[in-house]
Amino acid sequence: MKVFESWTCRFLGEIFFNLGGSHVVEAEHWIQKAIEADERNGMRFHLGLDYALYGEFFSFQKDRAKAKLNLGKAIDLFNECGADGWVRKYEEEMAKLI
Numbered sequence: 001m002k003v004f005e006s007w008t009c010r011f012l013g014e015i016f017f018n019l020g021g022s023h024v025v026e027a028e029h030w031i032q033k034a035i036e037a038d039e040r041n042g043m044r045f046h047l048g049l050d051y052a053l054y055g056e057f058f059s060f061q062k063d064r065a066k067a068k069l070n071l072g073k074a075i076d077l078f079n080e081c082g083a084d085g086w087v088r089k090y091e092e093e094m095a096k097l098i
Contacts (some may be wrong), residue, residue: 002041009034010050017057024061029059048077052090064097071097 013030016023031054038047055071058064071094078086 002037003046004042006034006037006041006043006046008051009037010046010053013057013069014053015055017053027057034095044077044082048074048081048083048086050074051077052093055090055093059093061098068094068097 009030013027013034016030016098018029019027031050034050035047035054036049038044051070051074054068055069055074058070061067069092075087075090075094078084078090
């Protein structure tokens with residue numbers, strides 16, 4: 001059941017992020033809640049997904065430093081989990097930010 005808490009928060013964050021405009025504040029709120037839930041519940045892979053979404057959020061906001069920071073956290077977490085495909089995906093995303 002722990003996984004549903006973070007999934008719900010991350011999906012809400014993603015929905016609000018995709019809506020854009022005035023929903024950006026709500027998107028960030030829900031992404032942060034997903035991060036908190038996955039940290040609390042020890043869900044390392046899902047925490048990586050949260051940080052990847054947060055990195056995309058900051059990339060959209062044109063804050064490259066925060067985008068790189070969060071994508072870096074996601075990459076580290078995916079490395080821990082042995083999720084090589086996800087590592088490559090977000091390494092490519094990070095390379096686009098440079």
